[in-house]
Amino acid sequence: MxxxxxxxxxxxxxxxxxxxxxxxxxxxxxxxSVLPFASADNDTLPLEPTEPTRVVVVGGGLAGMAATYELLKRGFDVTLVERSSNLGGRLTGWNVDVNGETMATEHGFHGFFNQYYNLNGLLAELGLRDNFKPVVDYxxxxxxxxxxxxxxxxxxxxxxxxxxxxxxxxxxxxxxxxxxxxxxxxxxxxxxxxxxxxxxxxxxxxxxxxxxxxxxxxxxxxxxxxxxxxxxxxxxxxxxxxxxxxxxxGNPDGMGYDQTIDDAMTSVITPMTQKLVELGGRVITGVEADRLVERNGRITGLVLKRPGDVLGKDHEVPAADIGSDWTAFWNGADLYYARREDDGSYRALSGRCTHMGCPVGLDAATGGFACPCHGAKYDPEGVPTAGPTVVPLVALEASAAADRVRLTSRPQPSDIELQADYFILACDVPGLKDIVSRSELSSTELVQGVEDLGVADPYIVWRIWFDRAIEPLAVPFYTTSGYRYTDSIAIYSQMQPAYEDWARRHQGSVIELHAYAVEPENVIDEAEIRRIMREELDELIPALKGANMVYDIYTMQQNFPRWAPGDYAGRPGVQTPVDNLFLAGDYLRLEVPANLMEAATMTGRMAANRVLVAEGLRENPIPTVDLVGPLTI
Structure with missing residues (x-):
């Protein structure tokens, strides 16, 4: 200056x-600040229900885990359903094989800001704050x-x-x-x-x-x-x-934030999951919610299915369109793959990844399938070979009649229906829209509000293992400005002990690039995006120019909420018109100032509070930053 x-x-x-x-x-x-309670005599109300009370929570991200925890510690009978094999949502992780070495990876770098009062409070209550370290600069x-x-x-x-x-x-x-x-x-x-x-x-x-x-x-x-x-x-x-x-x-704590010492699964999700089980919660993973069942104006059940399965939807395709290689077919939002076998019969698979439901694409290198969202890969028979899932792609019935082939879901032994007194949908926007669209709900307001929700443009997370070491940078995370794709970089080889050890032993480095919102005109061929982002990285860290990639994980996802002009009025909130159904997630209408992981955790706790209010029980205090700006009169 x-x-x-x-x-x-x-x-x-x-x-x-x-x-x-x-x-x-x-x-x-x-x-x-603290949100107001529904009852003026909240402190005098009882803590636990006098009769067994069942709650089903759908979605194992921070919103669902927070709601589950708050209700379990109050004596409720809670079942948490998650379609992935692990809890955590966008904070989850999985192991990858880096040239013969098992390493933990995750969806991307996360900062835990000081004003994440609900999330940090939950972590402190669970004894997990020692799993974090402060970041000294932004x-x-x-x-x-x-x-x-x-x-x-x-x-x-x-x-x-x-x-x-x-x-x-x-x-x-x-x-x-x-x-x-x-x-x-x-x-x-x-x-x-x-x-x-x-x-x-x-x-x-x-x-x-x-x-x-x-x-x-x-x-x-x-x-x-x-x-x-x-x-x-x-x-x-x-x-x-x-x-x-x-x-x-609007917050008194500035822009300081912490990062996890180890990967997010080790530092946060695994111990949180263990605590939910210790408190008596039933955690069901690898199972997807299909639809809600409503009777007499109340939700009475939740029907489950296998991840990636399609229930009750048939699709016919011309037999001439099916060759000896896998061919993709769409039926509305449902993706199928079909091929003709050597004996003239047909085989079909659901094209939905069994991790979190993303549509899989064909992997030209292996002849199998690859998920663009979280790195899951399947062999040509649909059996998982890499990434976070352990469940094969769901097989469908493929029956030929004349010149048509009918693709149908294989009958299941029985539809599993969970029954409860209260239900909390804490899934992401695509998951919520799928469940509500398949449910016959009487509230047109709720159905329309969910239907109108949207997701923002895709975002990219690209973690790269290089064969060249670099000098430590001042901090392990940088926001960037002015680049076509790269919005931030995280230097994992100076961030987490396992990655620091890998870099030291291999004289290498591990960098993660993020593109927060890729404009439609920039959603181009993956190879070209990689080329441009690599050029941007060489400009940002010149010491890596010419270094070879020894391993990488490139994912493009589209599940962050859209905050478009005019969306607010119709956006659903935690409370729904159905008196025993509540929502939780970072996409909800919130008069309270909160965003990202804090909004997810806060709405999970708010949904739990709505259950407590319905049962005449004491609410938990919900802390927040100042409700109005400093210059508001």
């Missing part, structure tokens, strides 16, 4: 402090050489000096950028759960940012907003304002 600009910044900061005064400063400070690498690398380490959490500190650390932003009376920058500091959505939910964030000083947009707003996994021109301004309020302007 130039000396004259620095002097100007210091002078304005001093003036701001003097003008506001101590009393004024105290009044506008963001504070940790740097952003800009492709623009004039900006270089900006550091956003906090020096204070006192508003507005926390914001002034960020501006002071940014080489290309000045306090003079705040001097824009006709602009919209200050709206980021005026979050209000009612007014903000009334005024700005229909406005896309790109349009809003045109009324904000460009240096602020380029240096601070845009790099951080990308971590919402939504494109600027498809992102609700109200959701964007809530995002910045939660992560910086």
């Amino acid at each position: 130039k000396r004259r600009q620095f002097v100007t910044n210091v002078g304005l900061a001093a003036l701001a402090g003097t003008t506001l005064g101590a009393a004024g400063l105290y009044a506008i400070q963001p504070r940790r 740097p952003v690498i800009f492709r623009d050489p004039d900006k270089g690398t900006e550091s956003f380490t906090n020096t204070t959490t006192l508003f507005p000096f926390n914001l002034l500190a960020v501006v002071g650390q940014a080489k290309s932003v000045s306090l003079l950028d705040f001097n824009n009376p006709t602009g919209k920058l200050y709206e980021l500091m005026r979050y209000d759960p009612v007014r903000t959505f009334q005024d700005y939910d229909d406005v896309d964030f790109k349009t809003f940012c045109q009324r904000v000083n460009q240096p602020m947009v380029d240096t601070i707003i845009e790099p951080f907003a990308h971590t919402s996994f939504n494109q600027f021109d498809q992102y609700s301004t109200a959701e964007g304002i809530k995002f910045f309020h939660f992560f910086f302007l």
Whole structure:
């Protein structure tokens, strides 16, 4: 920063402090808050039900695990159903064979921010906080050489000096950028759960940012907003304002965060799963929820099926279209593969991965199948050979009649139906939409609200093992700005002990690249995406230029929630019109400021509270950041 600009910044900061005064400063400070209870005498209510009460939770991510835990410790009979072989959702992991060595991998790097009060509280209650270590900085690498690398380490959490500190650390932003009376920058500091959505939910964030000083947009707003996994021109301004309020302007804890010491399964998911079982919970994995059963206005059961199975849907295809190699066929959202055997008969498989239901593609290298989402691979017979699943692709009946072949689901011995008093759907958006679409629910409001939910553009996670060591970087994680694909990089060979050991023994390094939201025009051939991202990595870490990849895991997924303009009004919340059915997940309508893993955990605890309220029991306190922005009057 130039000396004259620095002097100007210091002078304005001093003036701001003097003008506001101590009393004024105290009044506008963001504070940790607690959501109100449904009952004014909550503290006097009993803790546990007097009669056995059953709850079924669908979805084993943070939302489902949090809801399950809160209800188990209150004495409820809880069954948790997860279609994957492990719990964890986007935080889950699995083992891979790296040239003869077993190593743990996961869906991508996760930061556990200080203001994740519900998630961090849950981890502390389970005795898992020792499995984390703090990250000392939050740097952003800009492709623009004039900006270089900006550091956003906090020096204070006192508003507005926390914001002034960020501006002071940014080489290309000045306090003079705040001097824009006709602009919209200050709206980021005026979050209000009612007014903000009334005024700005229909406005896309790109349009809003045109009324904000460009240096602020380029240096601070845009790099951080990308971590919402939504494109600027498809992102609700109200959701964007809530995002910045939660992560910086409305919380008293700044931008500090922790990372897991080991992989997420070792540090978080496995011990959490063990605790749920110790408390008496039934954890059913490798089984998928098919549909809810409603009788007399209440949900009475949940029908289960094998992961990837298709129940009750027949599909006919011309026999001439089926050759001796696997051929893909779609029937609505259902994907099938069929081939003609040497004896003239036909064989068919469901094209849904048995890990989390993604559509699998043909693997040209092996003649089998590969899942683009989490790296699962299957041989030509549909038997898993790599990745997180251990369940084969589901076989279908293929019967020929005249010139047509009918593909049908093989009859199962019986439909398994779980019965309970309450049900919590805590799956991701695609999973929720599938279950509701197959259920005959009387609430058109709920059905329409779920149908209108969407997912954001795809995101990429690419972990690469290199044959070349690099000097340790200042921190193991960097956000980036200005690159076509790469939005962040994580250096696993200086992050987790197992990867540090691998790098030391092989004189190598392990890097993970992330693309948070890939625009439709950039969803091109995988080989070309890899080539471009590798060029971007060589630019970001020149020491790796020319290094050979000895192993890699490349995945493209599409399951983060869409926060599009106008979505808010129809978005479902935790409470549904069906009195014994609740939802949990980071995609729900929340007047409370929370995002990502904290939103998932918070809504899981909120759903558990709704069950407690329905039973006349004491609610658990739900902590949150300040409910309104520091400049809200």
